[in-house]
Amino acid sequence: MTTIHVGNSSPPPSSPGPGLIPHACSASPDLFLKIFPIDFFFLLLFLVCHRVNKQTMNATTAILRRNALRTLRTSSAPLSRFQPISIRNYSASTNYEYILVSEPRPGVGQITLNRPKALNALCTPLITELNSALRDFQTSSTISAILLTGSERAFAAGADIKEMAPLTFSEAYQNSFIESWSDLTTQLKKPLIAAVSGHALGGGCELALMADILYCTATANFGQPEIKLGTIPGAGGSQRLTRAVGKAKAMELILTGKSFSGEEAEKWGVAARVFKSHEELIEGALKTAETIAGYSKVAVQAAKEVVNKSQDLGLRDGVEYERRVFHALFGSQDQKIGMKAFAEKKKADWSHS
Numbered sequence: 421m422t423t424i425h426v427g428n429s430s431p432p433p434s435s436p437g438p439g440l441i442p443h444a445c446s447a448s449p450d451l452f453l454k455i456f457p458i459d460f461f462f463l464l465l466f467l468v469c470h471r472v473n474k475q476t477m478n479a480t481t482a483i484l485r486r487n488a489l490r491t492l493r494t495s496s497a498p499l500s501r502f503q504p505i506s507i508r509n510y511s512a513s514t515n516y517e518y519i520l521v522s523e524p525r526p527g528v529g530q531i532t533l534n535r536p537k538a539l540n541a542l543c544t545p546l547i548t549e550l551n552s553a554l555r556d557f558q559t560s561s562t563i564s565a566i567l568l569t570g571s572e573r574a575f576a577a578g579a580d581i582k583e584m585a586p587l588t589f590s591e592a593y594q595n596s597f598i599e600s601w602s603d604l605t606t607q608l609k610k611p612l613i614a615a616v617s618g619h620a621l622g623g624g625c626e627l628a629l630m631a632d633i634l635y636c637t638a639t640a641n642f643g644q645p646e647i648k649l650g651t652i653p654g655a656g657g658s659q660r661l662t663r664a665v666g667k668a669k670a671m672e673l674i675l676t677g678k679s680f681s682g683e684e685a686e687k688w689g690v691a692a693r694v695f696k697s698h699e700e701l702i703e704g705a706l707k708t709a710e711t712i713a714g715y716s717k718v719a720v721q722a723a724k725e726v727v728n729k730s731q732d733l734g735l736r737d738g739v740e741y742e743r744r745v746f747h748a749l750f751g752s753q754d755q756k757i758g759m760k761a762f763a764e765k766k767k768a769d770w771s772h773s
């Protein structure tokens with residue numbers, strides 16, 4: 421696995437453009453050299469002002485850059501609020517405590533939940549890091565598909581119970597506890613594959629259900645055991661699991677807190693595929709991610725968008741929505757490239773536009 425450097429690497433400007441920091445002493449030194457014989461005092465004054473101004477500007481630029489990086493790493497704001505930022509030349513994995521970030525295959529970004537002592541229990545800092553890594557992959561020009569996984573023993577054993585235990589209603593309500601979790605799926609435009617081995621319970625099960633494609637091992641342990649803790653699923657479990665397995669099964673699972681296996685997950689349509697071992701799971705998920713990364717990014721984004729719309733719209737509106745996006749793709753270069761390549765029996769060389 422190689423560590424990934426994402427985003428553009430344009431250095432910050434060494435000095436701001438005209439008008440950014442207006443100053444009486446910002447005129448060209450040449451001009452002042454011309455008037456040097458006339459008034460030496462003013463030249464001296466200019467040089468002092470110019471130097472002070474430049475130092476101030478450099479310091480300001482450095483502060484802005486530092487603050488931008490800090491914001492990028494800690495914010496849990498929705499993805500939509502994040503525009504590509506030019507200051508993104510850093511190793512994504514070095515500063516994370518609870519996740520590992522890598523690019524195991526061309527075009528594939530991998531996030532591995534890495535809090536082994538707590539079976540990857542989803543504490544707030546872990547979710548903040550996960551959001552940050554997903555945002556980086558979303559804005560990266562080289563990443564086309566994302567793999568999210570945990571360890572062999574646990575994908576994630578739920579939200580961090582010890583963190584939640586003392587939380588009051590007003591704290592949870594006023595701070596919109598876990599609201600940013602759902603941004604992962606609603607804002608991410610690149611395909612997300614969850615590879616689940618071991619426990620995927622409570623919030624862990626919900627996180628896996630947020631992915632676009634779910635793969636698991638036969639022995640994976642899914643469940644919504646919140647009822648045993650005196651609460652209910654809070655990150656979409658009652659909605660996504662019900663859509664996946666139907667009301668009767670979802671009701672039974674959520675009301676009893678009973679677990680279900682990876683094999684059952686595949687049989688019930690929760691998982692797209694099931695694998696015998698952890699190694700096969702990761703390899704299978706990477707292959708799928710690599711296949712997706714080999715297609716036109718425009719078409720992949722559109723495909724994900726229309727499938728997701730089916731979850732929100734009625735059939736008639738959904739079909740109409742799909743047709744609109746289908747029509748729109750005739751405006752893309754990749755539709756021309758793909759169809760021409762087929763007719764000429766060649767491999768398509770996508771432009772991603």
Ligand code: CO8
Binds near residue numbers: 598
């Ligand atoms: N939160 C915090 N710590 C956890 C969690 C968790 N969810 N799960 C496991 N751990 C910790 C244990 O406390 C233990 O720590 P320590 O060694 O310090 O005592 C360590 O992980 C290992 O766990 P076990 O010793 O219990 O390991 P076992 O192999 O015996 O059991 C189980 C594994 C079955 C997974 C067991 O740990 C378990 O039942 N965990 C709790 C599962 C659960 O109830 N999950 C649902 C949590 S509630 C939830 O997710 C609500 C979602 C609401 C929306 C999202 C909100 C953020």
